[in-house]
Amino acid sequence: MNNLSNRNLIIQIFPFALFACIDGFASVSFIWLLLDKYNSLLSIGICLSISTILSFLIQKKLAFIKNQIYMNVNKFFMFQSFFALVFSISNLFLLNNFFNREIIMISLIIYSLFVFMNYFVIDSFISKLILNKKITSTKGSVVSQIVMQFGAIIGFSVGGKVFNLFGIKGSSFSIIFLILMSLIIVSINSTLFQVSNESKLEVTNSSLNKNESLHSSFHIWMAAFCILMISFQISNFNLFLPDIFLKYKYWTAENYGYIAGITSLGAFIASFVVYKGNLFLPCILLASCVIPIANYILAFSNVMILCLVASFFLGFSVNSLRSTFRKNMFDNLSSQNDVSKWMSISNLFTFLPRALFPLIASLLIGSAMTNYVFPMIGLIIALLIIVFTILFIIKSNEIKKIQHERL
Known part of the structure; x- marks a missing residue:
C-alpha cells in the first residue's frame, strides 16, 4: 500500500x-x-x-x-x-x-x-x-x-x-x-501528482434472515425519516435567518456570516461524533432539544456572543444527529441492492425539503413573523425526531423479544 x-x-x-x-x-x-x-x-x-x-x-x-x-x-x-x-x-x-x-x-x-x-x-x-x-x-x-x-x-x-x-x-x-x-x-x-484511473472495488454481499432483515428495515426507516427532519431544519435556517437578522435585529451581512461560519464549525466538529449504546437515546433527546432552543435564541436575542454560542451548538447538534442516523443506516445495509435502494431514499429525503420548503414557506409565510416561525418549526422538527426515535426503540425491543422467544 x-x-x-x-x-x-x-x-x-x-x-x-x-x-x-x-x-x-x-x-x-x-x-x-x-x-x-x-x-x-x-x-x-x-x-x-x-x-x-x-x-x-x-x-x-x-x-x-x-x-x-x-x-x-x-x-x-x-x-x-x-x-x-x-x-x-x-x-x-x-x-x-x-x-x-x-x-x-x-x-x-x-x-x-x-x-x-x-x-x-x-x-x-x-x-x-x-x-x-x-x-x-x-x-x-x-x-x-x-x-x-x-x-x-x-x-x-x-x-x-x-x-x-x-x-x-x-x-x-x-x-x-x-x-x-x-x-x-x-x-x-x-x-x-498523478492518481491512477485504475482501481479495485471489492463488493461483498451478505444475506440476512427475515427477522434480521425486518429489524434492519426499522433501523433504516427511522434513520431516513430523521434525516428528512434534519433537512427541514437546514432549509429553515437558510431561508429565515437572514430575514430575521435584517428586519428584526437590523444586523449586517457580517453578523450573519459569523453566525453561519460558527454553525459550520460546530457541524464540522460533530462530524466525528456518533451516538450509540446506552447514550443513544439520551444524546438524541438532548441534541433534538438544542434545535428549538438555539433557534429561539437566534431569533430573539440581540447578544452576539450568545447567538454565536447558540449557532455553534445548533450546528453541532444537527450534524451529530445526521452523522448518527447516516451511520445507523449504513450499518444496516446488507447488500448492493440495499445500498442503491436506501441511498436513493436518503438522497430524496435530503433534497426534497431543500427543494420544496423554501418556495412553499416563502409563498405561504413571506416575511411575516419569521422570527416566530423559525423557532416554531425547529420545535416541531425536534418533537418529530424524538417521537420517531422513541417509537423505533419500542418497536425494536418488540422485535428483539419475538426473536428471543423463537430461539
Whole structure:
C-alpha cells in the first residue's frame, strides 16, 4: 500500500477547499442583496429551490458526469474553474451595468451549482485515493468533511466581512480571486501528482434472515425519516435567518456570516461524533432539544456572543444527529441492492425539503413573523425526531423479544 503523505494530500486537496469558499461568499452577498434591496424572501426561496432541484437532477439523471469527474478529477476541476472564472468576470460586468433582481437570482443559482459540482469533485478525488489504497476510508471521510466545512467556515465568516466593507464588488472580486488561485494551484498539482484511473472495488454481499432483515428495515426507516427532519431544519435556517437578522435585529451581512461560519464549525466538529449504546437515546433527546432552543435564541436575542454560542451548538447538534442516523443506516445495509435502494431514499429525503420548503414557506409565510416561525418549526422538527426515535426503540425491543422467544 503506497500511502499518500499528509503534506501531499493537503497540497492536492487545497484548491478544492478554496473553491468551496465560494459558497459562503456568494450566499451571504446575493441573499443579503435580495433582502436588503428588494425585500424579497420569495426570491430567495425560488433560488434555493431551483438550485436544489437542478443539483438533484444532475445527480440522478446525468450519471455520465460522475464518470467523467472520476476518470479525470483535476481536468474536470480545471474546466469547471475556468468556466466559473469566465462567468464571474462576466457577472461582475453585468452587476456593474445591469444591476437588477434577476441578475442577482441567476448569480446565486449558478454559484450554487458550481459549489455542488465541486462537492462531486471532492467525493470523486477522495474515492479514487481510497480505491487506489493511497488513504484509508476513515481518513478520506475526515478529509472530505474538513474540506467542505473549511469552505463554509471561511466563506461565510470572511465573505460577510468583505461584503459589509466593500459591497457586491468586493465579494465578486474575492470570488474571482478564489477561482483563479484554485485554477493555478490545481494546474500545478496536475503536473506534480498523478492518481491512477485504475482501481479495485471489492463488493461483498451478505444475506440476512427475515427477522434480521425486518429489524434492519426499522433501523433504516427511522434513520431516513430523521434525516428528512434534519433537512427541514437546514432549509429553515437558510431561508429565515437572514430575514430575521435584517428586519428584526437590523444586523449586517457580517453578523450573519459569523453566525453561519460558527454553525459550520460546530457541524464540522460533530462530524466525528456518533451516538450509540446506552447514550443513544439520551444524546438524541438532548441534541433534538438544542434545535428549538438555539433557534429561539437566534431569533430573539440581540447578544452576539450568545447567538454565536447558540449557532455553534445548533450546528453541532444537527450534524451529530445526521452523522448518527447516516451511520445507523449504513450499518444496516446488507447488500448492493440495499445500498442503491436506501441511498436513493436518503438522497430524496435530503433534497426534497431543500427543494420544496423554501418556495412553499416563502409563498405561504413571506416575511411575516419569521422570527416566530423559525423557532416554531425547529420545535416541531425536534418533537418529530424524538417521537420517531422513541417509537423505533419500542418497536425494536418488540422485535428483539419475538426473536428471543423463537430461539
